[in-house]
Amino acid sequence: MIALVDCNNFYVSCERVFAPRLEGLPVGVLSNNDGCVVARSQELKALGVAMGAPMHLLPPAIRRHAVLLSSNYALYGDMSRRVNAILAEFSPDVEVYSIDESFVSFVGFDASTLEARGQRLREMVCRDTGLPVCVGLAPTRVLAKVANRAAKTIAAYAGVCRLDADDPATRALLQRLPVAALWGVARRTSERLALMGIDTAWQLREADSKLIRRTFSVVLERIVWELRGHSAIVLEDMSEPRQRIMVSRSFGRLTGERHELEAAVRQHAARAGEKLRRQRHLARAVMVMVRTNPFVAGEAQYRNSVVVPLVRPSDDSRELLAVARRGLSAIFRDGYRYQKCGVMLLDLVDAQHRQLTLYDAAQSEAENDRSQRLMAAVDRLNREMGRDTVRFCLPRDNSAWALRCERRSSRYTTRWDELMKVKTR
């Protein structure tokens, strides 16, 4: 059996831990740039605010009465680590699936004790972090997702729901569950399934798996098997290094200024370089993308991207920045107001495969060595003294492209200076 542990309204719950006055109020957390609502309290959901709703399109009454906060990823990331540390006490096998969800394997545990373990787990997480979580227990990940949803929405389960594959209760639940509510089935697939007369999770479970594979893909066929209780989905280990690294942001306001895009691309490339070195990889190519705002009707639109190969695999921010700048000059066009740019590192290889250029290997080795020491020093300073202590020729603040995050709460768990701002009433 496997347990899916999922924090309820995670970002909102994190905010409430440090601001109890938010309990009972409609609270939302916004995406970067205060663009869309990406987390909602029950009260805000009850007001009809959809996941991903653009903030500026919310009805005025809701914007007035709801508490809408900028996202505070430093806080959420730290709270997430705390939750996972607790989960690790319950099982040696914890797969961190996302910032607010983990799969905890109970394979080999006494089956009759699982619900009690689930309850104990909820209590521990609540006691030590203040966060409410729900637990879904099932033989497969897809069913564990279904169980978790039931644990959240059906009060009788008290936060822990167990679904055995061939239990009549499981069947009843799946018969009521729209197929689009399943993990891995979204709008496109559910629309096509509806044409075949498959509307519920149970109908999908009973469908001919070979036909599903032919009509759709191996992905949906695996979901069929998982619904029947046979594990078919293997998760990529989230602690594995990423296969590509993307850093991109929308600008605080549109800009057509080339130097502002250059500054943003430098910042993104530098940040991507940090991520690359943290996972001890080298990039063999850099992609740069720019784009105007597709939502502004009547405005000239432009989007483009370009991949620039590196002469040799590298994790040196200076090289990444130089290549990214070349990429930007290849695609930058005057006369547009840009909304977003990004840098992606591609073709990543393990840093052990650092190779020397063919000519003058001795000098390259010395250069490599200097580069590695320099980057390590930069990373250490930024880690210990705060992000952006050392920068690569960046303006300090107030750039046109700086993020808007006016409603961000304090980073209580990672910044002493901000902790002092906590009100004690």
Place this chain on the structure above:
DNA sequence: TCTGGGGTCCTAGGACCC
């Protein structure tokens, strides 16, 4: 005025090879 930022996997189709 204001519409996120990451990721993954799979498949189809083209280029190329023998």
Place this chain on the structure above:
DNA sequence: TCTGGGGTCCTAGGACCC
């Protein structure tokens, strides 16, 4: 005059996740 078929690799795009 007749111009195959099977394989691999790569890329772009679709679909999905949180």
